[in-house]
Amino acid sequence: MLCSKGRKRQKLDELLYLHDDSGVKKEFCFGNWQSLGLTLYLCPGQLLNPHPNEFYCKPPMLLKELSTYKTGGTCDQLIEPHSAEELADAMAQVQRNQTSYFLLGAGSNSLIMDDHWPGAVISFSNMNHIRIEQTRVFAEAGLDNSQFAEACYEASLAGAGWMYYMPGQLGATVRMNARCYGGEISGIVDAVTVVTENGEIKTYSGKEVFFGYKDTLFMSKPEIVAMVEFNLAKGDQEQIRQLMDSCKTDREAKHQFLYPSCGCVFKNNYDVGIPSGLLLEHAKVRQFSVGPVEVSPYHANFVFNKGATAIQILDVTLQMREVVYRKYGVWLEYEMEVLGLIPDDLKKRFQEERPQNFKQADLALLRNTLD
Numbered sequence: 001m002l003c004s005k006g007r008k009r010q011k012l013d014e015l016l017y018l019h020d021d022s023g024v025k026k027e028f029c030f031g032n033w034q035s036l037g038l039t040l041y042l043c044p045g046q047l048l049n050p051h052p053n054e055f056y057c058k059p060p061m062l063l064k065e066l067s068t069y070k071t072g073g074t075c076d077q078l079i080e081p082h083s084a085e086e087l088a089d090a091m092a093q094v095q096r097n098q099t100s101y102f103l104l105g106a107g108s109n110s111l112i113m114d115d116h117w118p119g120a121v122i123s124f125s126n127m128n129h130i131r132i133e134q135t136r137v138f139a140e141a142g143l144d145n146s147q148f149a150e151a152c153y154e155a156s157l158a159g160a161g162w163m164y165y166m167p168g169q170l171g172a173t174v175r176m177n178a179r180c181y182g183g184e185i186s187g188i189v190d191a192v193t194v195v196t197e198n199g200e201i202k203t204y205s206g207k208e209v210f211f212g213y214k215d216t217l218f219m220s221k222p223e224i225v226a227m228v229e230f231n232l233a234k235g236d237q238e239q240i241r242q243l244m245d246s247c248k249t250d251r252e253a254k255h256q257f258l259y260p261s262c263g264c265v266f267k268n269n270y271d272v273g274i275p276s277g278l279l280l281e282h283a284k285v286r287q288f289s290v291g292p293v294e295v296s297p298y299h300a301n302f303v304f305n306k307g308a309t310a311i312q313i314l315d316v317t318l319q320m321r322e323v324v325y326r327k328y329g330v331w332l333e334y335e336m337e338v339l340g341l342i343p344d345d346l347k348k349r350f351q352e353e354r355p356q357n358f359k360q361a362d363l364a365l366l367r368n369t370l371d
């Protein structure tokens with residue numbers, strides 16, 4: 001079990017010894033979890049759990065409390081390591097136990113399903129340290145984008161101002177190759193330290209990780225971003241602050257934070273040459289707003305959660321994709337990630353791929369409105 005890492009075992013305040021059916025003594029620990037260097041959650045009923053090795057549980061905590069989009073039910077285990085090494089230990093354990101898991105940053109690009117997740121959720125909320133040495137910056141995966149931008153500003157380092165007020169954590173921001181206001185995370189990352197599913201730690205150069213628009217190694221390889229290294233240029237603090245403030249002001253003016261959302265639900269398709277938001281707008285997707293799910297009145301690619309279930313939100317986005325395909329022949333690709341258990345019928349619809357069948361005349365009409 002994770003808490004029985006030899007070198008840390010002696011630090012435990014208390015140990016409860018249990019015996020399994022074969023008489024083998026097993027340790028089950030409780031007490032000072034922090035001394036393990038891991039944040040562990042244990043529900044009291046689990047002290048006599050027949051599976052004492054599986055202990056990271058904090059019911060009735062809801063994942064929606066950890067997610068910007070405010071959806072998500074309970075899970076068996078919430079694992080919150082404090083470092084890449086602890087993350088590696090945790091992954092080795094998860095792998096040994098064949099536990100299903102998913103990764104959760106700030107949940108600002110993810111729709112977490114509401115049904116109980118019978119597995120682990122890896123959270124990076126305790127991996128949020130940053131170290132700056134001259135122009136080199138080393139930041140852990142759980143650091144908030146705005147805090148990262150703020151720290152770079154304090155050190156008079158340019159290049160990260162555009163990340164201010166973009167929700168999310170660095171690890172997921174690398175995974176998504178997030179971008180806005182002329183910046184893209186691929187443009188400033190030097191190296192990425194990852195933890196593999198088997199618990200190995202390795203480092204890639206930025207070039208090995210980023211493949212292009214919203215496309216990275218981590219979309220095809222189940223490796224976990226643990227630490228990100230940057231080499232930034234010295235800049236003028238006033239100019240950096242101006243950029244940061246303008247990003248914040250613009251997002252607020254566009255009412256992006258009016259209700260919980262995951263930002264843009266769909267990626268842009270650069271072959272079409274029209275932003276997905278505009279396609280959605282002209283396909284009149286606001287008709288699908290129902291009760292607590294609202295397509296933003298300000299940006300048709302944003303879907304607000306006004307107290308909806310994850311299924312209600314997913315269903316609305318599926319209808320949005322459908323109507324754009326019918327009107328323009330463009331099959332939009334989801335940017336929003338869905339985490340957790342999706343009912344089979346919805347999963348099939350969510351994963352459906354259709355050939356692009358661009359209706360050029362209609363698209364040309366729309367393109368003209370852009371000029």
Ligand SMILES: Cc1cc2nc3c(=O)[nH]c(=O)nc-3n(C[C@H](O)[C@H](O)[C@H](O)COP(=O)(O)OP(=O)(O)OC[C@H]3O[C@@H](n4cnc5c(N)ncnc54)[C@H](O)[C@@H]3O)c2cc1C
Pocket residue numbers: 068102103104105106107108109110124141166167168169170171172173174175176177178179180218223224225226256257261262263264337339
């Ligand atoms: C109001 C609003 C505005 C937004 N504007 C923009 C924008 O302008 N540009 C833009 O690009 N995005 C935007 N987004 C989306 C979001 O900000 C980014 O995608 C952000 O990088 C997601 O970070 P997160 O920690 O919330 O990710 P999460 O939603 O927690 O995770 C996203 C994905 O990454 C995986 N993941 C999480 N942590 C790790 C890790 N350490 N290693 C590997 N995989 C991991 C998750 O499993 C999931 O698949 C916006 C979102 C909102 C709510």
